[in-house]
Amino acid sequence: MIAVIEPTWYLLLAAMLFGIGAFGLMVRRNPLIMFMCVELMLNAANLTFVAMATRLNDINGQTAVFFVLVVAAAEVVVGLGILVSILRRRPGATADDLAELKG
Amino acid sequence: MADLVWLIPAFPLAGFLTILLFGRRLGDPKAGYLATAAVFASFAVAAAVYFDLLSRPEAERQTVVTLFSWVPVGTLQVDLAFLADPLSILMCLFITFIAGWIHMFAVGYMHGDAKFSKFFLYMNLFVFAMTILVLGENLLVTFLGWEGVGTCSYLLIAFWHTRESAATAGKKAFVTNRVGDWGVMLAMFLAFSAVGSLSYTVLNEGAETGTLAASTASAIAILLLIGAVGKSAQLPLYLWLPDAMEGPTPVSALIHAATMVTGGVFLLTRINPVIQASYDWVPTTIAWVGGLTALFAATIALAQNDIKKVLAYSTVSQIGYMMLAVGSGAYVAGIFHMVTHAGFKALLFLGAGSVIHGMHEEQDMRRMGALRKFMPITAATFIIGWLAIAGVPPFSGFWSKDEILLYTLADNTPLYIVGIITAVLTAFYMTRQIIMVFFGEARWTSLANADEAPEVAEGEPPVETHNAHGEFKPHESPPIMWIPLVALAGVAMLGGIVNMPKLFGIPSGAAYKLEEWLHPVVEFGEADITGSWADNNKYILVAIAVACALIGIALAWLVYERKRIKPWEPSLFANAWYYDFAVTWFMGNPGREGFQAVADFDATIVDGAVTGTGVAVKATASEVRKGQTGYVRQYAALIGVGVVLLLGWFVVIRGIL
Numbered sequence: 001m002i003a004v005i006e007p008t009w010y011l012l013l014a015a016m017l018f019g020i021g022a023f024g025l026m027v028r029r030n031p032l033i034m035f036m037c038v039e040l041m042l043n044a045a046n047l048t049f050v051a052m053a054t055r056l057n058d059i060n061g062q063t064a065v066f067f068v069l070v071v072a073a074a075e076v077v078v079g080l081g082i083l084v085s086i087l088r089r090r091p092g093a094t095a096d097d098l099a100e101l102k103g
Numbered sequence: 104m105a106d107l108v109w110l111i112p113a114f115p116l117a118g119f120l121t122i123l124l125f126g127r128r129l130g131d132p133k134a135g136y137l138a139t140a141a142v143f144a145s146f147a148v149a150a151a152v153y154f155d156l157l158s159r160p161e162a163e164r165q166t167v168v169t170l171f172s173w174v175p176v177g178t179l180q181v182d183l184a185f186l187a188d189p190l191s192i193l194m195c196l197f198i199t200f201i202a203g204w205i206h207m208f209a210v211g212y213m214h215g216d217a218k219f220s221k222f223f224l225y226m227n228l229f230v231f232a233m234t235i236l237v238l239g240e241n242l243l244v245t246f247l248g249w250e251g252v253g254t255c256s257y258l259l260i261a262f263w264h265t266r267e268s269a270a271t272a273g274k275k276a277f278v279t280n281r282v283g284d285w286g287v288m289l290a291m292f293l294a295f296s297a298v299g300s301l302s303y304t305v306l307n308e309g310a311e312t313g314t315l316a317a318s319t320a321s322a323i324a325i326l327l328l329i330g331a332v333g334k335s336a337q338l339p340l341y342l343w344l345p346d347a348m349e350g351p352t353p354v355s356a357l358i359h360a361a362t363m364v365t366g367g368v369f370l371l372t373r374i375n376p377v378i379q380a381s382y383d384w385v386p387t388t389i390a391w392v393g394g395l396t397a398l399f400a401a402t403i404a405l406a407q408n409d410i411k412k413v414l415a416y417s418t419v420s421q422i423g424y425m426m427l428a429v430g431s432g433a434y435v436a437g438i439f440h441m442v443t444h445a446g447f448k449a450l451l452f453l454g455a456g457s458v459i460h461g462m463h464e465e466q467d468m469r470r471m472g473a474l475r476k477f478m479p480i481t482a483a484t485f486i487i488g489w490l491a492i493a494g495v496p497p498f499s500g501f502w503s504k505d506e507i508l509l510y511t512l513a514d515n516t517p518l519y520i521v522g523i524i525t526a527v528l529t530a531f532y533m534t535r536q537i538i539m540v541f542f543g544e545a546r547w548t549s550l551a552n553a554d555e556a557p558e559v560a561e562g563e564p565p566v567e568t569h570n571a572h573g574e575f576k577p578h579e580s581p582p583i584m585w586i587p588l589v590a591l592a593g594v595a596m597l598g599g600i601v602n603m604p605k606l607f608g609i610p611s612g613a614a615y616k617l618e619e620w621l622h623p624v625v626e627f628g629e630a631d632i633t634g635s636w637a638d639n640n641k642y643i644l645v646a647i648a649v650a651c652a653l654i655g656i657a658l659a660w661l662v663y664e665r666k667r668i669k670p671w672e673p674s675l676f677a678n679a680w681y682y683d684f685a686v687t688w689f690m691g692n693p694g695r696e697g698f699q700a701v702a703d704f705d706a707t708i709v710d711g712a713v714t715g716t717g718v719a720v721k722a723t724a725s726e727v728r729k730g731q732t733g734y735v736r737q738y739a740a741l742i743g744v745g746v747v748l749l750l751g752w753f754v755v756i757r758g759i760l
Contacts, residue, residue, distance in 0.1 A: 025739050034735070095735045102733030 010051035018044035029094035031083050035076070042072050104155035105166040107148060108187040108238060111195050114145040115231040119224060126220030135210035138223035142206050142230050146199035153192050161623055164189055167240050167304070174243065181301055184240035190438070190624040193617075194237035194369060197442050201361050201449045201594075202230050204587035208453050209353035211584035212460060222262060222351065229255035233362050237369060241301040242291045245370065249287065249334065252363045253280045259358060260350040272346035279343040283333015283367075290326035293319065303373055310376035311627050321381035327374060328389055331367025335422045337396045342683055344419055348411040352456030355411060360418045360452050361445035368425040368441055372434045375628025379432075390430025390514070394521040397423030399680070401528035405535070406676035410455045410468050413536050416679075417492065418448055420525060424507055427518060432630025433510030435618045439602045440503035442617075446594035447491035447500055453588055454485035457580040458540060462547065468536065473545040477577040480585045482541045484592040489537050491595040493530040494652040496645075499598030505648050506602065509641065513632040523651055530655025538663040547577065606641055 021040030028034055046065045053061025086093060118141030126134050156164045165188040174181040185191075206226060213222050232251025239245035253276075261273025294301055297319045298309045306323075309315040331337070336344035347359045358364070371378065371389065378386055400419035407413045421444050428437030459466055461478050475482035491498035494505070504526065512519040579585070602617035603609045632638045661667045678684065753759045 022739075022743055026736050026743070029736070098735070099733030102731055 007051045007055040010047060014044040014047040014051070016044075017041070017047065029096055031086075031093075031095050031098070034095055035079060035083070039072065039076070042068055105152050105187045106168055108152050108166065108168050108185050108192075109170060110148040111145050111152070111199070111238065112231050112234040114141045114148065115227045115234065117141060118227040119231055122220055122224045122227065126224055129220060131214060131216075131219040132210050134220035134223050135206065135213070138227045139203060139206040139210065141227055142199055142203040145230065145234065146196070146203055149192060149195040149199050152187055153196060156187065156189065156192060164623060169240075178299055179295060179301075181241055181243045183244060184302075185238040185244075186240035186303065187238070188624060189620050189622075190369075190372065191237050193438065193442070193620065195234055197445050198233055198237065198362050199230065201445050201591070202226075202233075202357055204590050205353050205357045205361075205449060205453065208356075208456065208584050208587040209351070211581050212353055212456055213351065218262070222259075225255050225258045225262070226353075226357070229259070229358060229363070233366075236366055241303060242287070242294060242306075243301050245373075246284075246287055246291065249330075249366065249370075250284065252358070252366065253277065253284070253334070256280075256347070256354075256358050256363060259354040260347045262350055262354065266349070269349040272343075272349040276343040276347050279340055280333050283330045283340055286326040286329025286333070287370075290323050290330065293323050293326065297323070307374065307376040307627070310374075310380035313380070315377065315380055317380060317382055320377045321385050324371075324374070324378045324381045324385045325388070327370055327377075328385075328392070331371050331426070332392065333367070334370075335364050335367030335426065336419050337367070337392050337423060337426055338399060339682075341396060341400065341419050342686060345412055345415040345679070348409070348415050352411065352452060352459060355415070356449045356452030356456065359415065360448040364418065364422055365425065365441045365445065368422065368429060368437055371426075371429045372438055372625065375429075375434050375625050378429075379628040386430045386432060387515070388430070390427050390511070390518055393423045393426025393428070393430055394511075394518045394525075395423070396420070397427060397525045398521050398528070399423075401525045401532065402676050403679045404532040405528060406672035406674075407532075408468050408677075409466050410458060410471070410536065410540060411452070411466060413468075413532060414448070414451055414455060417451075417529065417532065420529065421448065421492070424504065424522070424525070427511060427522060428507040431507070431510045431514040431518070432628060433507055433514075434625040434629055435602070435621050436503065436506035436510055438621060439617050440500075440507055442601065443491070443499035443503040443595075443598040446591055446598045447488045447498075450484060450488040450588065450591035450595050451492065453584075453591065454481050454488060457481040457584055457588065458485075458577075460580055460584070461577045465547065468539040470547050471540045472543040472547065473541070474577055475541040478541075478579045480579060481588060484585075484588040485541065486537065487592040488595050489533050491598075493533050493656060494526055494648055495530075495656075496649060497596075497599060499595050501648070501652070502599035502602060502604070505645060506604070508648060509637050509644055510630060510632060512637040512644065513635040514630060523647065526648060526651040527655040527658075530652045531659045534656045534659030535663050538659065542664060604641065606645065 018041050021037045021044060024037035024040070025034050028037065046068055049061040049065045049068070053059065086098065090097070118138050121137060122129065122134050129137060156166075165186070167184055167186055169182045169184040171183055172180065173183040206223070209222065209226065213219050216222065229252060232248045232255055234248070236245050236248025236252060239248060257273045257277040260276050261270050264270045264273070291301055294306055297315060298305050300306065306315070310320055333340045336342075344359055344364065348355055350359070378389070397420045400416045400423060404413050404416035404420065407416060421440070425437045425440050425444070428434070428440060457478065458471070458474060458481060461474070461481070462471065465471070487498065491500040494501045496502075508519060508522050508526070511522050600613070600616075603614045605611055605614040637644060658668075662670050675681070
């Protein structure tokens with residue numbers, strides 16, 4: 001018999017993951033790492049969805065996860081494509097270097 | 104038959120469109136014949152409608168023909184509708200009749216002109232617009248025609264636009280007319296706000312039943328008077344008409360004598376119940392404007408040497424008579440004079456055109472004389488026109504002028520005296536013209552061949568220089584030009600029969616025909632002079648009028664033919680009382696400064712407000728955009744902060760969760 005883990009722990013883990021992701025997004029300059037941070041935050045949200053779906057016995061939470069996964073996949077496709085093409089022209093560019101759209 | 108009233112403008116419109124598309128191919132003279140036929144077809148329809156209305160009882164002589172709903176905007180419902188009633192059909196009859204003859208004359212007069220078909224294009228467009236003006240059932244349709252005739256007038260005055268003076272005269276006419284149009288537009292707005300409709304029927308009914316307040320009625324009447332003053336060339340806006348003589352002579356005859364310039368008088372007659380419902384000073388103002396214009400223009404005509412300028416000022420003066428009639432409540436007499444004047448003035452202008460044509464584009468009367476031997480038909484018809492305008496019985500002008508003076512005396516004695524003096528002056532300057540052109544010694548022999556070349560160099564229109572080389576000799580015009588003269592001479596001679604008084608044993612069945620016909624239209628506004636001194640002593644008035652005419656003629660005869668008295672032509676009169684100079688000076692100096700000030704106000708204050716708004720937005724934006732750093736990480740942080748703030752707001756302030 002596996003001890004039942006309280007959903008609270010899952011939420012705590014999700015919050016930590018989200019915090020790490022958000023912190024990383026703000027402090028790191030490597031675009032690829034920033035991407036990973038965004039993924040981390042998305043997955044933290046997913047974890048929350050699943051945890052709460054189990055606790056409330058509501059399938060809707062799990063459904064939402066699939067939407068998030070699909071959107072994240074699409075986002076990665078587009079984002080990585082852009083990143084690759086940028087890094088081809090300007091190797092080693094950081095996120096702060098890509099600031100041409102400033103007002 | 105009255106339902107076919109829309110055919111009256113349709114024929115000239117069809118002619119216009121045909122010449123527009125095929126004018127060049129039709130060429131000279133077929134385009135002219137087509138245009139003439141279109142106008143006469145229009146006359147035939149007008150005659151048919153007339154007989155249809157005549158066959159009905161008096162109360163039913165009115166048909167509204169609605170073509171379509173023109174401006175359906177909320178409570179403003181304006182139809183493109185025609186009103187076939189005694190007044191509009193009478194106007195259509197004489198407009199199309201005289202226009203037809205003038206078109207025919209123009210075929211001969213414009214022969215050889217490079218823009219022959221274009222001339223008839225404009226002429227047909229003019230007849231179309233003029234019939235729209237008189238047939239309109241509401242102010243807006245009339246205004247459509249009103250602007251249409253103004254445009255055609257502009258196009259035709261400036262027809263020989265390569266000549267600087269013609270182009271300028273066209274612009275002057277257009278701009279001066281705009282001043283008057285402003286009044287008509289304001290009158291329309293006011294009519295709509297007062298009775299909720301632009302229809303004459305509604306407006307006049309409002310005036311008759313008293314739902315239209317006297318103050319509103321006065322304002323509408325005065326605003327329409329401003330429009331009429333512009334269109335009918337009265338003081339103080341008469342300026343453009345003498346200059347309009349720069350156009351080809353048939354244009355002067357048709358537009359600037361017979362038809363368009365009477366539009367103002369027509370409009371005031373159309374709304375006669377409104378004038379009746381307004382304060383007493385309104386008709387008095389109209390009468391004084393007319394009377395003073397009549398006298399003022401007649402004095403100027405005394406000293407003019409251009410054959411067409413004399414007739415132009417004479418036209419201004421005669422329309423002054425019509426305004427005087429309208430102001431005196433003599434609407435029938437005003438319309439009667441309009442009809443007879445259209446006949447004899449068109450005749451005089453065409454006669455002048457024939458003389459100019461025969462003299463090879465010479466317009467200065469000082470270089471004419473003794474032309475009756477060379478142009479017998481023109482001379483004979485011109486003399487008939489002269490007797491008609493001078494007011495010699497039994498020619499048409501006598502009857503109508505007499506009728507106006509009768510009502511004027513009953514209404515306002517000082518104005519009667521003004522009218523009488525004008526009558527003497529009219530007879531005088533017309534006799535002077537006749538003598539200078541057709542009698543006396545031939546003064547053109549000296550200019551003969553030597554003067555021919557500089558005439559053309561002066562910038563005269565590119566006319567056919569027939570006889571340019573060889574012996575200079577005036578010649579009679581071809582039949583296509585003198586047949587209209589003879590026809591119009593018939594009108595000038597017999598035009599009076601439409602409204603004979605019951606004098607001289609004229610049977611009562613034949614008298615006052617026009618008054619009977621127009622009775623339903625002017626019933627409310629027409630002054631009743633029965634029992635007044637003037638009405639009881641008509642024979643005395645007739646005697647005075649005839650005496651005036653004869654005195655004027657005799658004086659001019661003594662001065663210009665017998666040369667017993669030295670001609671008195673002060674430069675004050677020759678220069679039109681320096682009114683034109685004064686206006687030009689004013690517009691050039693203080694006026695110009697005023698306009699400049701307005702323009703500066705526009706450039707600095709109005710434009711400044713607009714530009715200032717733009718500048719302020721731009722400045723704000725350039726501050727705000729500094730927050731747009733382009734750093735992705737900063738945006739992410741801001742989003743994070745925003746989420747925290749939003750959550751905080753929801754949780755702490757709204758208390759959700």
